Amino acid sequence: MNMEVKAESAMQLASSSLRIGDNAEIILCASLFYFRNPRAHWRERMEQLKAFGYNAIDVYFPWNFHELGEGVWDFSGERDVEAFLKLAAEVGLWVVARPGPYICSEWDGGALPAYLFAKPDIVIRSTEETYMLAVENWFDRILPILAKYEQHRGGSIICVQLENELDFYDCRDPFAYITALRDMAISRGITAKLIACAGQGGLYEASGLVDGVVPTCNFYPNDMDPEFESKVVVYESRLAELDLPLLVTETNRSHFLLRRLLSCGAKLLGPYLQVSGTNFGFTNGTNNWGKPLAFMTSDYDFYGMISPEGHVRSEAYEGLLMRRVINAYGSTLAEAVTAPAEEIASLVRGERSSSGTLAARQLRLKQGGQLLFAANVGKQEEAVQLDIGTVGSRVRVPQASQLITVPGRCEMLPIAVPLSNWGLEGALNYSTAELSDVYRVKEGKKTIIVFHSEHEGEISLTLNQPVVASEVEEGMKQHEQQEEATYLFTFSAAAGQIAIGRLELADGHTIELVGLVRSDALLMNSLTNDSGYITVGSPLVYDEATRDVAVNWSLKQVDSIAPLAAQPANTPLTNGVDYLEKNGIYRGYAWYEAVDQSPSDEKVQGILIQQGSDVVSLYADQTYLGSCVPGGSSRFIRTGSSKAGSKLTARVEIWGHTNFDDARLPALKLDSMKGIRGLTSVTRVQPLTNWRVLRTKPGTGTLQPELLAPDFDDSAWAIVSFGGWLSPDHPSAEYFRKTFTASQIADSWTLHFQGIQALAKVFVNGKEAGSVHSFDPYMNISAYVTPGEEVHVAVFLERVLGLSAGEVILYEGNSARDWRLSASEESGLLAHAAKEQPSAESQTLPVHLESGAVAWLYGKLEQPSDGNGWRVQVKGSNMKLTVFLGEVIVGRLWTANGVTRTSFSGGSQESFFLPGPWLKPGDQNELTILLEAMELGEPAQVESLTFLPVGVLKD
Numbered sequence: 001m002n003m004e005v006k007a008e009s010a011m012q013l014a015s016s017s018l019r020i021g022d023n024a025e026i027i028l029c030a031s032l033f034y035f036r037n038p039r040a041h042w043r044e045r046m047e048q049l050k051a052f053g054y055n056a057i058d059v060y061f062p063w064n065f066h067e068l069g070e071g072v073w074d075f076s077g078e079r080d081v082e083a084f085l086k087l088a089a090e091v092g093l094w095v096v097a098r099p100g101p102y103i104c105s106e107w108d109g110g111a112l113p114a115y116l117f118a119k120p121d122i123v124i125r126s127t128e129e130t131y132m133l134a135v136e137n138w139f140d141r142i143l144p145i146l147a148k149y150e151q152h153r154g155g156s157i158i159c160v161q162l163e164n165e166l167d168f169y170d171c172r173d174p175f176a177y178i179t180a181l182r183d184m185a186i187s188r189g190i191t192a193k194l195i196a197c198a199g200q201g202g203l204y205e206a207s208g209l210v211d212g213v214v215p216t217c218n219f220y221p222n223d224m225d226p227e228f229e230s231k232v233v234v235y236e237s238r239l240a241e242l243d244l245p246l247l248v249t250e251t252n253r254s255h256f257l258l259r260r261l262l263s264c265g266a267k268l269l270g271p272y273l274q275v276s277g278t279n280f281g282f283t284n285g286t287n288n289w290g291k292p293l294a295f296m297t298s299d300y301d302f303y304g305m306i307s308p309e310g311h312v313r314s315e316a317y318e319g320l321l322m323r324r325v326i327n328a329y330g331s332t333l334a335e336a337v338t339a340p341a342e343e344i345a346s347l348v349r350g351e352r353s354s355s356g357t358l359a360a361r362q363l364r365l366k367q368g369g370q371l372l373f374a375a376n377v378g379k380q381e382e383a384v385q386l387d388i389g390t391v392g393s394r395v396r397v398p399q400a401s402q403l404i405t406v407p408g409r410c411e412m413l414p415i416a417v418p419l420s421n422w423g424l425e426g427a428l429n430y431s432t433a434e435l436s437d438v439y440r441v442k443e444g445k446k447t448i449i450v451f452h453s454e455h456e457g458e459i460s461l462t463l464n465q466p467v468v469a470s471e472v473e474e475g476m477k478q479h480e481q482q483e484e485a486t487y488l489f490t491f492s493a494a495a496g497q498i499a500i501g502r503l504e505l506a507d508g509h510t511i512e513l514v515g516l517v518r519s520d521a522l523l524m525n526s527l528t529n530d531s532g533y534i535t536v537g538s539p540l541v542y543d544e545a546t547r548d549v550a551v552n553w554s555l556k557q558v559d560s561i562a563p564l565a566a567q568p569a570n571t572p573l574t575n576g577v578d579y580l581e582k583n584g585i586y587r588g589y590a591w592y593e594a595v596d597q598s599p600s601d602e603k604v605q606g607i608l609i610q611q612g613s614d615v616v617s618l619y620a621d622q623t624y625l626g627s628c629v630p631g632g633s634s635r636f637i638r639t640g641s642s643k644a645g646s647k648l649t650a651r652v653e654i655w656g657h658t659n660f661d662d663a664r665l666p667a668l669k670l671d672s673m674k675g676i677r678g679l680t681s682v683t684r685v686q687p688l689t690n691w692r693v694l695r696t697k698p699g700t701g702t703l704q705p706e707l708l709a710p711d712f713d714d715s716a717w718a719i720v721s722f723g724g725w726l727s728p729d730h731p732s733a734e735y736f737r738k739t740f741t742a743s744q745i746a747d748s749w750t751l752h753f754q755g756i757q758a759l760a761k762v763f764v765n766g767k768e769a770g771s772v773h774s775f776d777p778y779m780n781i782s783a784y785v786t787p788g789e790e791v792h793v794a795v796f797l798e799r800v801l802g803l804s805a806g807e808v809i810l811y812e813g814n815s816a817r818d819w820r821l822s823a824s825e826e827s828g829l830l831a832h833a834a835k836e837q838p839s840a841e842s843q844t845l846p847v848h849l850e851s852g853a854v855a856w857l858y859g860k861l862e863q864p865s866d867g868n869g870w871r872v873q874v875k876g877s878n879m880k881l882t883v884f885l886g887e888v889i890v891g892r893l894w895t896a897n898g899v900t901r902t903s904f905s906g907g908s909q910e911s912f913f914l915p916g917p918w919l920k921p922g923d924q925n926e927l928t929i930l931l932e933a934m935e936l937g938e939p940a941q942v943e944s945l946t947f948l949p950v951g952v953l954k955d
Helices: 039-051 081-091 114-118 129-148 174-187 203-207 228-240 255-263 315-329 826-839
Strands: 011-014 017-020 027-031 056-060 067-069 094-098 157-161 193-198 213-219 246-251 266-271 294-296 337-339 346-349 358-364 370-376 382-387 402-405 410-418 426-431 434-441 446-453 456-463 467-472 476-479 486-492 499-505 510-517 552-558 588-595 604-610 615-620 623-628 635-642 647-654 678-688 691-696 718-720 732-741 748-754 759-764 767-772 778-780 790-799 807-815 817-824 841-843 847-849 854-861 869-877 879-885 888-894 903-905 911-915 925-933 940-949
Touching: 017 266, 027 094, 027 315, 039 081, 056 081, 081 094, 081 129, 129 157, 129 174, 174 193, 174 203, 193 203, 193 246, 203 213, 213 228, 228 246, 228 255, 228 358, 246 255, 255 266, 255 315, 255 358, 255 370, 255 410, 315 434, 370 382, 370 402, 402 410, 402 456, 410 434, 426 434, 446 456, 456 499, 456 510, 467 476, 467 486, 476 499, 486 499, 486 510, 552 826, 588 826, 604 615, 604 748, 604 807, 615 635, 623 635, 647 678, 678 732, 678 748, 767 778, 817 826, 826 854, 826 879, 826 925, 847 854, 847 925, 869 879, 879 911, 879 940, 888 911, 925 940
Parallel strands: 027 056, 027 266, 056 094, 094 157, 157 193, 193 213, 213 246, 246 266, 294 903, 446 510
Antiparallel strands: 011 017, 337 358, 346 382, 358 370, 370 410, 382 402, 410 426, 426 456, 434 446, 456 486, 467 499, 476 486, 499 510, 552 841, 552 854, 588 647, 588 817, 604 635, 604 678, 615 623, 615 647, 678 807, 691 718, 691 732, 732 790, 748 778, 748 807, 759 767, 759 790, 847 940, 854 925, 869 911, 869 940, 879 888, 879 925
């Protein structure tokens, strides 16, 4: 890769090409994130990618990873962006830079700093002034660094992405927003191409189709979708109308799918997360991959080519093979144009066919000829006859040519390809085996052409020079010439066998055709010696046998309700309870403390958590009431009975701000905040029955205000249970009305639409209170209620066939008061752990804790002899662990069992990675683990921690 400083080296785009400098390129671009991999591993990961066929990386730059608090910036150490970009240039990898401001990436808040969400009237991802001023502060710091490392300035950045998948978000004016970001980028020195990716195909919604911003596509299909090509070529055609190529900035990791995208004309292929990593610290996101909520694991791994600890997986060899095929054809492939396969070939089922399904496409090569792509998207092998027809003026391919395709394979077969691409005279008429390598040996006396197949391969050549001799070796067969100057070879692929056919030309040059089984082709060593001798290597196999690691464990159980801080702040909340972000707390743990205000003569039936997230653990005095994951909604926790005046403590953990925007739960809105909005001691739990109902026609438009008014005479309406009217309409729409009398001594009223599977608009005393649905069925109506007076509730209910409206339950009680708040991030937690450690007692595993208990587990372990680190597997139940190695959180896990635990996504939920570079020689490496017993009424345990070596190859 040429890293010279010259203006013409910038990336240039046309409908059928992507050029860097003078060269047309096919870019294989793997995600590699500096913030998820230790700095000591950056070069190694880059070199691994390059070794396995990738020539580019895409890199997010998370805003909140560098702005630790408003106006507090850090670009040093593990956050040293310049060091990372410099390494990429040194290794020879182009960079697709993605600075946001929003990045998604299953990262805390999509990288938007949480302090933004607490600003009054801010509108994120828009041109609203407060938001744009904050973006300018970020761009002021990151964009000059990116400009410095653009490809034509001595670095390797070829393009810069603005925003990320904006079409998944309700941006009211994409054109204005992207225009503003474009102008910011240009004014801060960016001269590389600007791009904006569409997450679900909305090119305008993602890019505004702004002049100077290239729309790109992210595709995440089922890899076996037989109609996938028909979708992709629509986007390829739309972009070609703008004289732009199809650039796929994100997609699945299988090279089977990447080949299918290549067949549709894609010039940049960006499988997301070929290099995995770890969400260190409190950087995990939450998103809608669950039902609907999911927590992202610390292990950030979608099982691409490179594991979080750096192990090379089998898919990496597919990447290398694909790169070799691309390199073999060179610029003629890089400038190829997509077209239907039917123009050149028919794939006719052969005798061995079963129920397989093929998706076919072709690329017209720039210098002549075609590549036929045949993707088996079925479940069984498929034998097809290639009816290619006339592919040149001299040759007709026989219909007997047979191809046996394998599920999950996409063959790239040459048809009528001029041999001039490789310095020879003639044509490669066709091959039922894939061509992967062409190599010209010393002084140009021999050209080696390597083919591979799962089963058999058939190769037809027409040569414009006389052949004076030919020979074949084991596995290759030469057939009788059908036409003058046309030569036909077949080979039967077998593991460990290298089939060879040679044609000696009159000018002394030799053409050597090599046939390999595909599994050997994946492992073929590079042809770098002068003789051109073919060798097949072996895959990397890692020793993952567990090791006996001596760890000196000690345990200190701590007060379950005391804040985990060396000096708890216990800040009075003079303005009442509110979200953590409004109190300057953006990550980590917090402790809300308040006093139960229920009357002494009233029995408390439970505590209602108002609008809580992410993890809320509740205590009355020292009694554990349970934990929950409300997702920003409310949650009622029954207590059986508790006394008035109790101290209520809610320990709240911010697992992570959502990286996605989803209306189903409050905590899934992108600008949602964390913590709780209140605790209510519930003294009355009353099902609201006997509702008045009126059926109305669905889809009639606006609500009828007179039906919602408290004084409306509904005496003629039928009386039913809530949702109990059997309507002939589907969807149906009904008005329901109910009254109850509020307690004179209560101050909090919440309606719970338990089991609702419909949409309900709620009105209290004639005022609209909001909507409820199945994911968020609670509504606090206290603002509309006067103690001691009658309360009128009206509900407009819309539902479809067969879905339940559930029942309505009233929770009435008294809000806790006298609020105090404490919080701890990494440093505060470690300070507390250090304070408690002197009184810790020696411990052997397993560790058992009673329900609701909290403890610190301390361990000292040695650095492994090879220095590469450990993968640590955790076995246990009902336990949540926050694992520190030194001063860094390396894992946040919640072991299985119980009903409290939410869904997890993103990687291993049962293990964490201890990076070798962070381990010191000797036995002074400290593991500090916060243990929380999470399941009400059930003990928790850590049964074992099992250590697996990292980077150790089997002999």
